[in-house]
Every structure is written in C-alpha cells, then in structure tokens.
Amino acid sequence: MDPRRVAEDKLDGLVEQYRAMLRGEAPPLTLYVHVPFCQDRCLYCGCNVVIAPQDKVSEPYVEVLEKEIALHTKELGRRRRVSQLHLGGGTPTYLSPAQLERLVGWLTNEFEFQPEAEISIEVDPVVTTEEHVRTLRRIGFNRISMGVQDLCPRVQEAVKRVQPVQFTHDFYSLCRDVGFESVNMDLIYGLPYQTVERFGETVEQIVRWGPDRVAVVVPDRPGLPGHRHPRDERGAAVVVRAGRGCRDHPDIDLVSRRSSCPLTNRV
Ligand code: SF4
Secondary structure (H helix, E strand, O other): OOOOHHHHHHHHHHHHHHHHHOOOOOOOEEEEEEEEOOOOOOOOOOOOEEEEOOHHHHHHHHHHHHHHHHHHHHHHHEEEEEEEEEEEEEEHOOOOOHHHHHHHHHHHHHHHEEEEEEEEEEEOOOOOHHHHHHHHHHHHOOOEEEEEEEOHHHHHOOOOOOOOHHHHHHHHHHHHHHOOOOEEEEEEEEOOOOOOHHHHHHHHHHHOOOOOOOEEEEEOOOOOOEEEEOEEEOOEOOOOOOOOOOOOOOOEEEEEEEOOOOOOOOO
C-alpha cells in the first residue's frame, strides 16, 4: 500500500479520535494557547521558537488563533466550562496588550470561565511593559509566571539574558501592585559560571521577595560551554526530580527537563 495513503488514513483516524474526545462529556476544560514567537533567542533555549519582527507576524497569528478557537467551539459546542487557561510560549507578551485583550475576549465569549478559574501567563520581564501587566490583570489574569534564571550579572551576560536585580524586583512589585494573587519565578541551574554558592544567593534573594512559587529548572541536556551539572557538597551529581521541593525551601519546585523550553519565560 502507498505509504502516503497509510499516513493519511492514520491522520484521518487521529482527527476523528480528537473530535470524539472534544465532543465527549467531560469535566471543565483546561485551555492552553501557545505563542511561539520571541524577539531574541536566549543562548540556552531548546524550544522550537520563531524569532521574528513583532509587527510582521503577531497580527496574522492572532487572526489564525481566532479561527482556531472557532474550529474548536464548532466541535465542542459554545460555552463549555473552563477551569484553567494558560498562555505560554515562546513569549506570550510578544503580542501587544490590545491583541491579548482581543484573544481573551474571544475565549471568554466562546467559553464559560468558572469564577475560580486560574488564568495564567508566562512573561519575559524584559519585553513585558507596564501596560501589558495592567491589561493582563484587568482582563482577568490572576497568575503570572516570570522568567528570572539567575540574578548574577556574569551568568546573565553569558546566556544573553541581561535582567538587572532592581529591574526584576521592580517588575515583581508591579505585578503585586496591580493585584496578581499568584506570582511564580523561574530559575535555571546549569548555566555557565554558576556555582552552588552563587546560585544559592540568587535563591535566597528571590525567596526574600516572597513569590508564591519558585521553580528551578535543571536542564538535562546542556548545550552551552561551561555548563555545570548540579553537584552536592561531596561533588556527586545531583539528581533532581520534577515536583520535589528542596530541603531548606519546600515551596521551591525543582524541575528537571530534557528538551523542552528551559523556562517559560526565557527559561
Ligand atoms: S528560552 Fe523562552 S524566551 Fe528565550 S528564546 Fe527560548 S522560548 Fe524565547
């Protein structure tokens, strides 16, 4: 049999399965919207990301998202209940505040968001404006996840992600000031020039600011010269499993990742 025909039949089967799943009776939905664009590539990035000028691709992409939402609600029926929405990337705030507002407007028009729904977004503070943050809160986002990676300037320069400490703290304060109930910070351990001691200082500093959650990503497949796999005080490699808190700070999630984006937000 023609291999192309086999592949097409298989694809048709998968589409039918997906349709049946969408139509099935189900508990409230969780929605994920992906924005695969970034303005620059971080040197540690392992994502399939598109680096493109904002003014060229964002509007066509938003228009396609509107069609995608319509295609899904055609199968699902309108006003299905939603308990969670997450915008990830890439960099979701690559879209302008007005584009994000339109996108959320379409979603809230087509779906029934539960009053207690978690509505969250990943942000790169470097490209996220105050207008973005205020708009996001106004249109219903209640959780924000910001990429930090490491506060050490030498590490930041090495991975082309310069984000001064004061700037990061100001961004965090802005999120709190506009009323975000939940703020997450993402860190990476395994970047060039990191040491256990210096990275510990970053963790201590971040914890003092008081975010609701800190996620430490430990890439399994480092691609950068100078990468250091985490080691304990005796020099043995530290194996970190997803969801395991660290001893001194049980609220910190240690996440080991293989090939996904090292962090939402420039991690
Ligand atoms: S690490 Fe995240 S922010 Fe940086 S280029 Fe990759 S997707 Fe974009």
